[in-house]
Amino acid sequence: MAAGKAAFAVPVSTPGPKRHPLAGEARWAWLLLLPALLIIGLFSLLPTLGSFAISFTSWDLLGPPRWIGLANYTALLADPLFYKVVLNTLEFVALYVIIDIVCALGLALALNQQLRGIGLFRTAYFLPVVTSMVAVSIVWEWIYDPRYGALNVILGWCHLPAIHWLSDPHWALPSLVIVSVWKSLGYNVVLFLAGLQAIPTEYHEAAAVDGATGWLRFFRITLPLLGPTLLLVGILSTIRAFQTFDAVYMLTHGGPRRATTVVVYWLFQNAFTYFKLGKASALAYLLFTVLLFLTWLQWTLRKRWIHQEQVS
Amino acid sequence: MKRVFSYAALLLGALACAAPFALLILTSLMTYQQTIAYPPEWLPRPLTLENYYQAFTTSPLLRYFGNSVLVAAATVSGQLAAGAMAGFAFARLRFGGRSVLFFLILATMMVPVQVNLVPLFALVARFGWVDSYWALIVPDLAGAFGVFLFRQWFLNLPQELEDAARIDGCNPWQFFWRIALPTALPAIATLGIFQFLASWNTFMWPLIVTNSDAIRTLPVGLAAFRASMHETTNWPLLMAATSVAIVPAIFVFLALQRFFLRGLMEGAVKG
Structure with missing residues (x-):
């Protein structure tokens, strides 16, 4: 994360107090800020506050919202479906993050060998990242097709029974995980590669001279020094996984039997299918709290790590 | 030896990333009849741009x-x-x-x-x-x-x-x-x-x-x-x-x- 760190290490060059202001400086500043402030204030800040307020009301969008205090939150906690959704989400997040990190780290380690054609591989891994999830989902629905889909054809070659990927309640969630990992793998590979390239080669050379084997060097040198990157990638992936929606909407619609109803999909249904906007907003704020905690965790740990590196 | 292993892993990864795209393009050049043939076929025969025209x-x-x-x-x-x-x-x-x-x-x-x-x-x-x-x-x-x-x-x-x-x-x-x-x-x-x-x-x-x-x-x-x-x-x-x-x-x-x-x-x- 050399580049990212550099971007934050830049000192804020506040001009000294003695310098002459440019002509009409403050007035120009407000003029230049106006478009961004207007758009961000009206369409980002205001809705975030609004969402909080709406979460204490009962509202169907047609009539005026009615204040009901904490009733949305207590209703959520009393709803058995809420717990199912939370469990689905956690299962999705855990599977996604673990598989993504293991695969991405493996590929990044392989890429970090000063081999030829690194750029080409990196580009190939990145193609799914820049493709829309809707398009990706359509292609994977075809791959998952129980009768003609590529995956079951390959299983057939290996004399394995066909799997009803998207309609079997046991397989539906893992199927979504596979698509999501495939889509974002390249992103994490690039982040890991940047972290690996920041590790000085002298450490490895010294350890090799001392007779440390490849595995030993990986666990004693690479992994500890990769700590900050690992944490960053882990938390970013977790945040992304909590927000999963497109693939669920396209591939399973939350089914079969609610097996893939994750939190954002349920939020969407509550808001725009059942028109329970208060309940949807309460759900949104619970999600927000979790993600905010994760973001805060990332910032603090990151600051600590950077600080330690500068001290040492 | 290690390089061979690395290349193999990279190739496998690249294949996994590229295969769905290849399938996307190949399928788009097939006739509908061919996609429901059994056993399934991979290469478009006949090759047709009809689907793009239709789309x-x-x-x-x-x-x-x-x-x-x-x-x-x-x-x-x-x-x-x-x-x-x-x-x-x-x-x-x-x-x-x-x-x-x-x-x-x-x-x-x-x-x-x-x-x-x-x-x-x-x-x-x-x-x-x-x-x-x-x-x-x-x-x-x-x-x-x-x-x-x-x-x-x-x-x-x-x-x-x-x-x-x-x-x-x-x-x-x-x-x-x-x-x-x-x-x-x-x-x-x-x-x-x-x-x-x-x-x-x-x-x-x-x-x-x-x-x-x-x-x-x-x-x-x-x-x-x-x-x-x-x-x-x-x-x-x-x-x-x-x-x-x-x-x-x-x-x-x-x-x-x-x-x-x-x-x-x-x-x-x-x-």
């Missing part, structure tokens, strides 16, 4: 495509203009409340879009913008990431440039427009490609605020096209439409790759 003539694909181009062009321009101006003001001009405002803008980066969805929809409905381009474009004309990126860039401008501008008697706008902005081409490219891809691929918001083919962008249009085939799915036709939707994103990425990768590092904080 453009029997579905509003061209309209979706045009809508996507329009929305992307508008939001990229807006994000660049608003982000560069605000980023410059935050980095180089002094005014009361600067840090508080910048903190507020940064704070919006921590809010996931799903949190804002309900009030944003209510707001846009109040403006009478549902199922119009306004709903797709206006809320996305500026963003915290753009402001942040440009502020970072302009903070790194050498002080001598500013001193020179001062001596020449530039007002802040002239300093911004004639001196600062021309140095910022890499930041412009980075934000441009980010916003283009974000706009081209975004799904949830357009799904909520559009309901007619005249306004739908490609992702919502594709989803509607897919949903319209519930009984028998014409996979080759669907694959042709899907290829059309992803090609521009891939081209833009290939052309501006290095800016994208750099922005990714800087924006990793945003997630």
Whole structure:
């Protein structure tokens, strides 16, 4: 994360107090800020506050919202479906993050060998990242097709029974995980590669001279020094996984039997299918709290790590 | 030995990444009959472009495509203009409340879009913008990431440039427009490609605020096209439409790759 760190290490060059202001400086500043402030204030800040307020009301969008205090939150906690959704989400997040990190780290380690054609591989891994999830989902629905889909054809070659990927309640969630990992793998590979390239080669050379084997060097040198990157990638992936929606909407619609109803999909249904906007907003704020905690965790740990590196 | 192993892993990874794309293209060149042959066949025989012709003539694909181009062009321009101006003001001009405002803008980066969805929809409905381009474009004309990126860039401008501008008697706008902005081409490219891809691929918001083919962008249009085939799915036709939707994103990425990768590092904080 050399580049990212550099971007934050830049000192804020506040001009000294003695310098002459440019002509009409403050007035120009407000003029230049106006478009961004207007758009961000009206369409980002205001809705975030609004969402909080709406979460204490009962509202169907047609009539005026009615204040009901904490009733949305207590209703959520009393709803058995809420717990199912939370469990689905956690299962999705855990599977996604673990598989993504293991695969991405493996590929990044392989890429970090000063081999030829690194750029080409990196580009190939990145193609799914820049493709829309809707398009990706359509292609994977075809791959998952129980009768003609590529995956079951390959299983057939290996004399394995066909799997009803998207309609079997046991397989539906893992199927979504596979698509999501495939889509974002390249992103994490690039982040890991940047972290690996920041590790000085002298450490490895010294350890090799001392007779440390490849595995030993990986666990004693690479992994500890990769700590900050690992944490960053882990938390970013977790945040992304909590927000999963497109693939669920396209591939399973939350089914079969609610097996893939994750939190954002349920939020969407509550808001725009059942028109329970208060309940949807309460759900949104619970999600927000979790993600905010994760973001805060990332910032603090990151600051600590950077600080330690500068001290040492 | 180790190199062989690394190459094998890399090739396997690349194959796994590329195979679905290959399947997409191959299927789009097949006849419908061939896709339901058993055992399944991989290579199109006969090779046909009929599906692409059908996709453009029997579905509003061209309209979706045009809508996507329009929305992307508008939001990229807006994000660049608003982000560069605000980023410059935050980095180089002094005014009361600067840090508080910048903190507020940064704070919006921590809010996931799903949190804002309900009030944003209510707001846009109040403006009478549902199922119009306004709903797709206006809320996305500026963003915290753009402001942040440009502020970072302009903070790194050498002080001598500013001193020179001062001596020449530039007002802040002239300093911004004639001196600062021309140095910022890499930041412009980075934000441009980010916003283009974000706009081209975004799904949830357009799904909520559009309901007619005249306004739908490609992702919502594709989803509607897919949903319209519930009984028998014409996979080759669907694959042709899907290829059309992803090609521009891939081209833009290939052309501006290095800016994208750099922005990714800087924006990793945003997630």
